[in-house]
Amino acid sequence: MSTAFDEKIMRQLLALSMSEQGRTLPNPMVAAAVVQEGVIIATGVHQKSGEAHAEVLALAAAGNLSKGATVYVTLEPCTHMGKTPPCVDALIQAGVREVVFAMEDPNPQVQERSAEEALSNAGILVRKGICREEAREYNRVFVTNMTHNRPYITLKSAISKDMKIAEAPQKLTQITGPVANEDVHKLRRSCDGILVGIGTILIDNPRLNCRLTETESSQDNPRPIIIDPDLRLSEDALFWTIARRQVRPRTNDEPSSKPIIVTRNKHNSKQATVITWDSPDPISFEWIWKQLYSLGFCHILIEGGQGVTTELLSQGEWDEWVVYQSNQVLGPHGVDLIESSSVSWESISAMPVFKKEPMGTEMKTIYRNSLGVRKR
Ligand code: AOF
């Protein structure tokens, strides 16, 4: 049973957990609160894989006041020994009276032993499922990782009113204004990989880093992933300077933070991790996602040009599509977002809209592939 108070606290905690979006990967975003007689005594937010979980931080901040308290947490407390000890043990030791959590933990290691059982056996009351769907929505990256063993894929497009991405071939064209640009940098912060095709590198020469005005930090830079079938990448591309400077060290034992090059040619590189597609067929995104997941990537943002976007949409290997559309008309010489022979605009415009909102001078529309287009 849940009350309006339970839901209010849980929503507050879900919003709080978002403050660390992107920084907790491969771990989920989690926040917890210690509550006594309807008053929040202390909160905790998980910050980074390898560091303390949300419940442990909240219990430590509450000290003796944890005894007899109700602990609210946005994710089922963990029951396994990971990089840190099980949170259920910390809750039991702290002498809490009740634990209320939002969603079950889809991590198979945690599923081996239910938190509800472990806590109930110790005499602690347990309630679960408060704002469950909202919590799963916040942690959709983690849920996808755990249930499908692949990264969550977000495609971002910026298009004109007439659905073009540039005024003319080979011409860098700024479509979005400052408000939408800031929003894109939030997207970059939420990801651990940012993928573009070689065409985008040669024409736009992007830096591919996260430049948020309020919290500029190289810690938030995702790792560049370049699809470069014929190895046309030059050492002067701008993203290298950022990549060399710093990419988010997600975990303390991360083997490498080098950019990734996906190619058809065998190639050795000191500066990049190269993955090679050894087949005459078009490079399969399903295969790329598998490779990237085994390298530890959890959430890939694709800032594709025409080639990558068309191929990705026709293969259907994406989860979320964020489209910023401006009011300008680029005209008949402009470059289409999608090469119409491969994917039809009809199939795209028939896609259900997940969310639509104005973003500065642009309209931002989000589509979700789980609404019927993605196969798995
Ligand atoms: C929680 N609270 O704040 C987090 C949880 O390697 P570890 O010890 O950090 O364990 C990681 C797993 O623990 C992660 O995959 C997820 O199942 C859970 N994360 N659990 O109760 C937290 N971050």
Ligand code: ZN
């Ligand atoms: Zn835990």
